[in-house]
Amino acid sequence: MKFLTYRHKDKFGVGILHGPEQFIDLGQDPSLPTDMTALIAGGELTLSKVRELVAQSGTDKLQTLSSVEIVAPIPKPRKNVFCVGRNYRGHIIEGARARGIEVTFPKVPEFFTKPATSIIGQDAGIRRYQNLTDQLDYEIELAVVIGRETRDVSVEHALCSVWGYTIINDISARDLQRAHGQWFKGKGLDTFCPMGPWIVTADEFGDPEGHRLALSVNGGVRQESTTTDLLFSVAEIISHLSAGLTLEPGDIIATGTPGGVALGMTPQAFLEVDDIVDAEIHGIGVLRNRVIP
Ligand code: MG
Numbered sequence: 001m002k003f004l005t006y007r008h009k010d011k012f013g014v015g016i017l018h019g020p021e022q023f024i025d026l027g028q029d030p031s032l033p034t035d036m037t038a039l040i041a042g043g044e045l046t047l048s049k050v051r052e053l054v055a056q057s058g059t060d061k062l063q064t065l066s067s068v069e070i071v072a073p074i075p076k077p078r079k080n081v082f083c084v085g086r087n088y089r090g091h092i093i094e095g096a097r098a099r100g101i102e103v104t105f106p107k108v109p110e111f112f113t114k115p116a117t118s119i120i121g122q123d124a125g126i127r128r129y130q131n132l133t134d135q136l137d138y139e140i141e142l143a144v145v146i147g148r149e150t151r152d153v154s155v156e157h158a159l160c161s162v163w164g165y166t167i168i169n170d171i172s173a174r175d176l177q178r179a180h181g182q183w184f185k186g187k188g189l190d191t192f193c194p195m196g197p198w199i200v201t202a203d204e205f206g207d208p209e210g211h212r213l214a215l216s217v218n219g220g221v222r223q224e225s226t227t228t229d230l231l232f233s234v235a236e237i238i239s240h241l242s243a244g245l246t247l248e249p250g251d252i253i254a255t256g257t258p259g260g261v262a263l264g265m266t267p268q269a270f271l272e273v274d275d276i277v278d279a280e281i282h283g284i285g286v287l288r289n290r291v292i293p
Pocket of ligand 1: 083084085139141170256257
């Protein structure tokens with residue numbers, strides 16, 4: 001199942017994608033939560049209620065996607081979005097080359113976070129911030145949504161904690177990253193975390209390895225790889241992060257980006273106003289955003 005969060009006038013709700021253009025509104029069953037984090041925390045019991053509703057929903061109960069605004073699947077998570085830096089070989093090499101430093105590969109996942117206020121959803125604008133940066137960049141990433149309280153989990157059991165998967169575009173102001181000496185500020189501005197368009201449940205997505213991911217700017221492919229190329233796998237990331245640190249239902253982890261970012265291009269082609277960025281992962285869909293002034 002693919003779970004989306006929508007806004008209609010001032011009301012938020014959760015729906016299940018049905019075909020390319022319709023969804024089933026979970027609000028039909030008043031016993032179901034109307035908020036994605038609460039729904040995830042409801043675990044298997046809530047999921048089975050959702051399956052029942054989907055099975056009983058006739059075509060008269062379907063709504064069109066165009067009648068609502070699709071927002072980020074978890075618009076306001078309780079914590080920052082966890083992220084892994086440097087996790088694909090191609091991106092590590094291009095990053096080191098662009099900075100004129102020696103290529104080194106991390107021995108453990110390098111974690112940082114993006115503030116919840118940076119999150120936007122499908123079709124929302126990525127702000128260009130002309131006064132703050134001249135180097136606005138994109139990074140397609142597979143993102144994991146945690147489904148249960150998890151601490152000190154082994155690699156072997158880590159995938160049992162995954163509720164679903166979505167797409168994150170880890171927007172980065174390269175000059176701000178460098179100026180501040182770490183990644184938080186340059187990756188944390190408002191609108192710098194496009195997420196969505198929806199969450200695909202772990203059972204439907206299957207093995208997180210082997211999924212093609214590609215990012216294009218105005219239709220021209222910039223990044224193309226598969227999740228098999230992750231240096232640290234999804235299970236290894238969860239195991240490392242949960243060591244002595246409690247993960248909770250609704251927590252989000254972005255797993256790193258492959259090569260092909262603007263920083264690594266010759267000449268560099270950073271994002272400009274009106275650029276359209278499509279981030280696609282096989283088995284999830286396409287997350288589309290436009291750069292706005
Ligand atoms: Mg990243």
